[in-house]
Amino acid sequence: MRKHVIGIVLLVLLLAACAPSTPAPPPTPTGPxxxxxxxxxxxxxxxxxxxxxxxxxxxxxxxxxxxxxxxxxxxxxxxxxxxxxxxxxxxxxxxxxxxxxxxxxxxxxxxxxxxxxxxxxxxxxxxxxxxxxGDVCLNYDKGWFAEAGLEPPATLEDLVKPEYAGLTVVENPASSSPGLAFMLATIGHFGLEGDYTWLDYWADLRANDVLVTDGWEDAYWGHFTYASDGDRPIVVSYASSPPVEIYFSGEDFEEAPTGVVVADGSCFRQxxxxxxxxxxxxxxxxxxxxxxxxxxxxxxxxxxxxxxxxxxxxxxxPEVFARFALIPEHPAQVDPADIEANREAWVEQWTETVLR
Amino acid sequence: MSPRKWVSGQAGRLLRLPLAHLPLAYLPLAYLLLFYFYPLASILALSLAPQGWPDLTSLARLVGSSYYLDIFWFTTWQAALSTLLTVALGMPGAYVFARYRFPARSLLEALITVPFVLPTVVVAVAFTALLGPRGWLNATLMRLLGLERPPLDVQGTLTAILLAHVFYNAVLVVRMVGTQWANLDPALAEAARMLGAGRLRAFREVTLPLLGPSLGAAALLTFIFCFTSFGVVLILGGGHYATLEVEIYYRTTRLLDLPLAATLALVQIVVVFGLMTAYTRIQARLAVPQPLRPRRVTQRRPRAVGEWALLVAALIPLLLLLLSPLAALAERSLTVGEVGGPAHYRALFANPRGSIFYVPPVAAVRNSLLFALATVGLSVTLGMMVAVTIAGRGAMKSRPRRVRLMDPLFMLPLGTSAVTLGLGYIVALDEPPLNLRTSPVLIVLAHTLVALPFVVRSVLPALRSIQPQLQEAAAVLGAPPWRVFREIDLPIVARAVAVGAVFAFTISMGEFGATSLLVRPQFPTLPVAIYRLLGQPGVTNYGQALAMSTLLMLVCTAGFLLIERFRVGETGEF
Incomplete structure (x- = not known):
């Protein structure tokens, strides 16, 4: 019996220790x-x-x-x-x-x-x-494309051309919010039905050696040529990334070191x-x-x-945004109710097409 | 009755009086009940029985699906393979650290513990710097072999996942096995060799069985960590692979599909509980009380050139894998961007945009240390109570079933999905006196949940190896039980307690197993500051994140060295 009493006492003590030491003072008319x-x-x-x-x-x-x-x-x-x-x-x-x-x-x-x-x-x-x-769009490393003597991409369609093989890194829509946004851009742009659906596009991207990362941090800091030791000059990021790059570089730029693809239907607005x-x-x-x-x-x-x-x-x-930010005029459209209803199925289809 | 038996019987009775009873375990049990079982039960009930009766449709969805069977199978075999590799790489290290004294030994031992605290995103950056297509290794190979394209591609492969698992967990084997090995009497193996056994046979038949308990503990913890692996699989696996935990995270955070997530979480818990129960049985049988030898007897400097060569050969693979990513991070923090040098470190101290979430490095270090010290204090206290209760005392080593059950019980949090438990806190701890949802206290309580098994696993093998005669002799000579504990047990297990404390410290510093659900912006820690900096573009943010990571490595190394120095009482040599 005694040991149970000790146990209960300890339990009560523990509970007491867990209670907030100072209970919140009741709101007074004067205090904040x-x-x-x-x-x-x-x-x-x-x-x-x-x-x-x-x-x-x-x-x-x-x-x-x-x-x-x-x-x-x-x-x-x-x-x-x-x-x-x-x-x-x-x-x-x-x-x-x-x-x-x-x-x-x-x-x-x-x-x-x-x-x-x-x-x-x-x-x-x-x-x-x-x-x-904010618009989720493709960013590219201007310096890399100048050095390689290749035109930077201007549309989503460009990414599946042979000369852009192995250049793109995207985030997984299952785990990343820009990844999901970019997937939605392709759904809005290519559509769910027709001769060339969004899944056909992703199958072509896969054939063109697209790299998938878990999140934005790993894509940008792990694989984007401009920002890392990686070898991918095209990354899914934000339309605001170039002015932010300039803002944090502390240098005076004539133009942004990274570019954004803002063609109609190539971005998704969050x-x-x-x-x-x-x-x-x-x-x-x-x-x-x-x-x-x-x-x-x-x-x-x-x-x-x-x-x-x-x-x-x-x-x-702010000045750096006014000077360097591009806002896409016609981002891809997908209805929020459709997104909630189909998110799981779309992500599963995407995973099936791109990763499995 | 022989006099010897009588003495041991009397001593056993004396010893059992207060310590052998359960009260010592009440506090840890109450803690586990309140901060593990209660929140877990709340979220599981809400997920699986939202209307009050259990909804079995999600179970049916699981059973009928080859998709989840595949995930379960992958989760299991990658964990088993990772564990094998970790043990293979860790054992030579454990041997060298246990048996030899050499320059920079404690520093190296502290450094190999650092990987444990590094956020996965940061590790991914380091791996890319070393193994990526433009990384150090590929660049070297291309230069040496005159290649056009990088020969190695580990991005998003199973190799990357396995390497990262070994990188994170090797220290478990080195430390846990090493601690026991250091006190193992070398005379035992020498006797076997004298009787004609070869080196290998002496190791296999004498040393290995004696190391069984700690090797088993290290392997088990590694397996559980890899089994519930999440960040490594997501980030380094490039989305091609999914473990149960990845699936739970995705279902919970993206789809709010709680029933399926909870079912998967239950599967995970059942597997870990089964493993633990099996392991506990085996371990209790494996543990042999043995004459332990102090380190000054077992350890020596390598003598001949051959021994130095052996030492270097045993350490090189381990140090290469564990330390080169750390070096790469530190190097990057000084060279990234146009500015270079210590500029990123200086920038850490400024808040040019006047942000409310700016984290001064000093505050981050202080908060991290406060949380870590509180975690060490709580988990060592509770962990000792648990270990002593489980190990039993004196001659009465056999324990009733309910005590044996305690062991796997305290291991359960390790096998529990962090995001599930995190939501459990939100659902369960919302009323006074347990209104802790937004309190920093919850962080310590959650870290302790993960740290506790490490303390128990570290201390238990040491406690079990104490020869009961020592305790009995002291008891017969009139020492009260607490004094027996202080004078006999504590000095012998002090080293193991220090190892447990190092792990508890590490888990809290690296916020292992805690999700972003348990972040309190009022009390930003070093990992929180790193994530904040990595979350925005701009090369200075990147440089500062690497600088902050280097700071985290330094603080941890210093912390490990300090904890190792800290000894209970005078007898620090065991």
Missing amino acids: RTLTIMTHDSFDISEETIAAFEEANNAQVEIFKAGDAGLVLNQAILSAENPLADLLYGVDNTLMSRGLEAGIFEPYESPLLAQTPDHLELDPEHRLLPVDY IEFVGILKGTQNRDLAEAWVDFMLGRTFQEDIPLHMFVFPANENAAL
């Missing part, structure tokens, strides 16, 4: 309120911007990062009954249907939506509001959204954050921290 935002690992912004919001709203902003966008959304869905945060930022158009179907977001029609172009607003009920967008999570205790503060995020202060801070473009049309771009 805490606003929690859950987001993906790539979220970044400047200290000044956050401070501006905190000061104006007598609030304290806490950022909870937990993996990539897919993982963050899944956690929000699993914790719907006891939400981890007041807002979720970072769901993109490839994931939005899942989030909307799970019913974890509350609608909020921010007045600032008037400043966002209509084509970025994909949820008519305003549960998810567009914050920024739009990132913010939404207020159902069950928030701070609805008014959460609304203030959404307005702040769509406003100019935050929007103009986005490009140099997250390397994507602000959704707000009135936001000015």
Whole structure:
């Protein structure tokens, strides 16, 4: 008997030790309120911007990062009954249907939506509001092509030509978000049916010795000739990568060292959204954050921290973006509901065609 | 009754009093219950029985599919092959480190432990620098043989996966086997040779069986790590290969297909539990109490030229595979980009964009060290309690079944999908007093879950090899059990505890088994800082990521050297 008593005592002690040492003080009318935002690992912004919001709203902003966008959304869905945060930022158009179907977001029609172009607003009920967008496109190493005396690729079709054999590295759509985006670009461009489908294209790419990596980091830093010891001068990256390369090189460039293929239908536009999570205790503060995020202060801070473009049309771009960034005029289109319905099947078909 | 039996009986009774009972195991068991079984059960219940009754359709999907059978088969054989290669490469190293004293020994021993902490993305960069089409090896071969095209292509091949598995796990064999080997009485093998056995036969029939427990432990841990391998297979396998863990990760994070992911996670757990139970049985039989010899007796400097040659030959393959990627990373951190030199290291200290997530290197080192030290403290404390309970005391080495069951139980976290358990935390630990979902405490608790088996596996063979007569003699002379433990057991196992502590430290520093689910941006660690820098284009970010990786290697090397110096009591020679 005695040993059981000891055991129970130990258990209680352990439980007590695990309890937060200082319970959160009850919200007082004067003290700052805490606003929690859950987001993906790539979220970044400047200290000044956050401070501006905190000061104006007598609030304290806490950022909870937990993996990539897919993982963050899944956690929000699993914790719907006891939400981890007041807002979720970072769901993109490839994931939005899942989030909307799970019913974890509350609608909020921010007045600032008037400043966002209509084509970025994909949820008519305003549960998810567009914050920024970025295009996933092919990048190439200008120096390598000049040295090899070869024209850089101008379209998706170029990659399957014999002279481009063994030059391309792409990310696996099963594990990588730009990989999935690029796969969707080929689906939008070549279509699911017809004489030459997206899978025919991928079969040709495979025959032309395309290299597949797990994620963007390994493709860019492991295999892209411009950035690594690798031997692939063409990589799937972002349209914003060249200005970012210049920005971080600290040098004065006449033109970007890497190029982007922006032909019609060769890129896929990722739009990132913010939404207020159902069950928030701070609805008014959460609304203030959404307005702040769509406003100019935050929007103009986005490009140099997250390397994507602000959704707000009135936001000015930093100089390096204005000078060197290319925005594709007609990215490939795939409906978000189709993506959610077919993601698994498409990825499986892709895997079957390219890897097995 | 012979007097000897009587004494040992009395001593056994004395020894059993407090320590042999279960209370010592209550704390670790409670910990395991709260932070492993409870979250795991929560996520499995949610996944497999969302409406309250079990939904077996995903099981049916598994059973009827050759796709998953193929994955299971690949997972198993690549793990077995990786384990074989790891043991083959690690054993000569274990021998040399156990038996010889030579210059830079402890430094080398610390350096070969570093691979364990390196993030897979960084290792992939190092492998490309060495083995890639424009890498060092291909460039050398092309120059030597006058070739036009690179002769070797390991990108996205099974070879790359196997090499990486050996790279990560060889230290398990070197350290775990080496620790036991160092205290093995050389007289035993010498006696066999005197009786006419050849070198090989003496090794096979005397040394190898005596090393059985630690060799088995190292091989088992290697197998489990390779069986649940994820990053290595994804990144170095180029998407051509999938293990169960890769499939679980994909199902969970991309498709939110929890039922199938949970079923696969269960398969993994069952396999590991089965292996562990079998191993525990064998190990308890293999363990022989033996007269241990202190290191100053067993170790010596190599004498003749022949011995030096043997030493170098045994070490070269190991050091080549384990240290050349480290060297490549350090070299790159100084030469990448236009600037070169220490510029990337200097850049680590600046935050030109005023980012809220900028990680000052000092803070990253401090956070990593704090998490690692807390993990070492918690896992060594809990691990000792577990090991002592399992090993039993004195003459009463045979333990009741429920105690024997504890051993595989504490190994289970190693075979559990990290992403499944991570989601379990989100689902289960959401109410006070266990509202830990966003707390940094959870990081230590999760790291300890992975570190604990290493402490147990390191300490247990040492505890079992203690001759019961020593404990009995002390007990009969009037020493209370805790004193027997302190004066007899602890000095003998101190070395093994240090090895366990090194592994616990390593696991936490490298955030082994923890996913991005367990990252708290308020407390950024070195791996978190590395990932942050690698996540954006720009050569300076790349250079800084390599600089930060080099920093991680340095901090770990220093940490290992320090832990090795740390000895319990005066008797540090075992």
